Structures are given as C-alpha cells and as structure tokens.
Amino acid sequence: xxxxxxxxxxxxxxxxxxxxxxxxxxxxxxxxxxxxxxxxxxxxxxxxxxxxxxxxxxxxxxxxxxxxxxxxxxxxxxxxxxxxxxxxxxxxxxxxxxxxxxxxxxxxxxxxxxxxxxxxxxxxxxxxxxxxxxxxxxxxxxxxxxxxxxxxxxxxxxxxxxxxxxxxxxxxxxxxxxxxxxxxxxxxxxxxxxxxxxxxxxxxxxxxxxxxxxxxxxxxxxxxxxxxxxx
Numbered sequence: 351x352x353x354x355x356x357x358x359x360x361x362x363x364x365x366x367x368x369x370x371x372x373x374x375x376x377x378x379x380x381x382x383x384x385x386x387x388x389x390x391x392x393x394x395x396x397x398x399x400x401x402x403x404x405x406x407x408x409x410x411x412x413x414x415x416x417x418x419x420x421x422x423x424x425x426x427x428x429x430x431x432x433x434x435x436x437x438x439x440x441x442x443x444x445x446x447x448x449x450x451x452x453x454x455x456x457x458x459x460x461x462x463x464x465x466x467x468x469x470x471x472x473x474x475x476x477x478x479x480x481x482x483x484x485x486x487x488x489x490x491x492x493x494x495x496x497x498x499x500x501x502x503x504x505x506x507x508x509x510x511x512x513x514x515x516x517x518x519x520x521x522x523x524x525x526x527x528x529x530x531x532x533x534x535x536x537x538x539x540x541x542x543x544x545x546x547x548x549x550x551x552x553x554x555x556x557x558x559x560x561x562x563x564x565x566x567x568x569x570x571x572x573x574x575x576x577x578x579x580x581x
Contacts, residue, residue, distance in 0.1 A: 355419040355571050356411075358404060363480055363545050364423060364472075368568075370549035374556045375565065377572045401441040409445045412463050419457065419466045419571060425480060426473035427515075434471045442467065455567045470567040474560060481518035485525075487558040494528035495521045526553075 359365055401422075411417060424434050435451055442449040446460045449467065457466040474482045488495075498521055502512050512520075527536060527543040530553045535542035556565075 354415075354417065355421070356408060356417055357421045357423065357571070358401075358408075359423050360425065361480075366546045366549040367480060367484070368423065370554070371556055371561070371564070372568060375568060375572070377568060401438065402444045405441055405445045409463065412465050417465055419468070421567070421571060422467070422469040423567075424469070424471055426471045426477050427479060428477055430476050431471045431473060435469060438469050455563055455570075457570065468567065468570060470564055472564070479515060479518065481515075481522045483560065484522050484554065485518055486560045487555045488525060488553065489555040490525070490530050490553045492525050492529050495525035498524060 357368070359368060408417075408420065422438055424438065426434055431454065435454060439450050442451070446462045448462070449458060449460055451458055451467070451469055454469050454471050457468045459466050472478070472480055472483050474486050498517070502517060505512055522545075526545070526548040527539050530548065530551060531539065531543040541547060
C-alpha cells in the first residue's frame with residue numbers, strides 16, 4: 351500500500367460494513383485489507399494497548415508513505431461515545447502527546463507528524479455496536495429475526511439473561527440467514543449467508559438517517575485516497 355489516508359477499524363465485520371458503505375457512496379481509490387483484530391473477539395479493540403500498538407506502527411509509515419489523514423472507527427459499546435473518545439485520546443498520546451480529540455467526526459492536526467486525525471463512534475442513541483447499527487438499518491422483512499424477541503422473553507422468564515450485545519449479534523445472524531437467504535443459499539450458509547456476503551446484498555438501508563454522521567465522516571476522506579490500516 352502507498353500514500354493517502356488510513357482508516358483503522360476494529361474487526362472483520364466492521365471491514366465488510368464500511369467497505370460496502372464506501373462502495374455505495376462511490377468513494378474511489380480505496381485499498382481494503384485486514385482490520386486490527388479478530389472477528390471472533392467480542393471486545394476486540396476494547397483495550398487501550400492494541401490501539402496504541404497500531405498507532406505506533408503507523409507513526410513509522412506517515413512520512414514514508416505521505417499519509418495525510420487518519421480515521422479511527424470504534425463501537426460505543428455500553429460505555430458510550432465520550433469514553434471511547436477518551437480511550438482514543440489516551441492511545442493518541444503514544445504518537446503525539448499534544449493530540450486530543452474533543453468529539454467525533456472532526457479532524458485535529460498533529461503538528462509533530464503533519465497529519466490530521468478524526469474518529470467516529472458507531473452507536474444508536476449513544477450506545478451499542480456494529481450489530482446495533484445494522485439492526486436499525488435493515489431493509490428486508492425480518493420475520494424470523496423478530497421472533498427472537500419471544501425466545502428472549504422465554505429465556506428471561508426461566509431466570510436466564512441474554513445481553514443486548516449477544517442478542518443483537520444473534521438477531522443479525524438469523525436475519526442474514528433465514529430472512530435474506532434463499533433455500534438454495536442456505537445450503538451453503540457458511541459463505542452465502544455470512545457477514546461478508548450479506549454486505550453485498552440489498553438488505554441494508556444505506557440512506558438511513560442513522561448513518562448520517564458516519565456518511566459525513568467517510569465523506570471527509572472522499573477527496574483523497576483512503577486506505578484501511580492493516581496488521
């Protein structure tokens with residue numbers, strides 16, 4: 351990879367989603383590769399050290415590859431937007447002790463590194479993860495997935511709990527496989543109804559108001575080459 355801008359994301363699922371949205375927005379000259387952590391790790395970049403490590407690696411590339419802008423996309427999780435911005439600020443001290451973001455979707459300039467940096471926090475009403483966002487922007491009928499609400503109620507009546515995060519992931523999996531895949535596709539569900547393939551289907555509303563801020567954030571990079579940072 352060479353030059354332009356860098357986008358840091360948490361997981362493979364984030365990669366598939368952002369890649370699909372960028373294609374929909376027709377932002378060209380984008381090189382996409384591995385995200386910063388494993389798809390199987392629920393907390394992925396929840397820890398400070400991983401982001402610090404990636405930024406430290408990136409610092410070595412900035413001048414060599416003429417990087418102009420860096421974007422960081424994290425989930426709000428249950429801690430909320432401001433705590434995630436603070437986590438990013440702590441990590442940014444690794445590359446420039448004077449860097450401090452006050453809010454998402456606005457660039458700040460590192461004079462030391464001659465690079466601009468901004469972040470976006472995926473959320474619905476200030477909380478949640480990618481799956482929370484996807485659930486809010488689904489565009490197909492979701493009969494199978496919506497019936498999970500009855501299952502969840504039954505589980506809770508039996509004295510068990512299902513965390514919102516786990517429920518949303520389950521809901522998305524069922525929506526993709528049973529509401530949005532044909533019977534033929536379901537026979538190859540592992541590659542026809544997974545997260546990657548579902549992002550290539552017209553089952554998400556990329557015009558949803560829930561994506562207004564994310565679309566604006568990605569638009570900040572539209573005039574330049576945008577790369578995803580890789581391991």
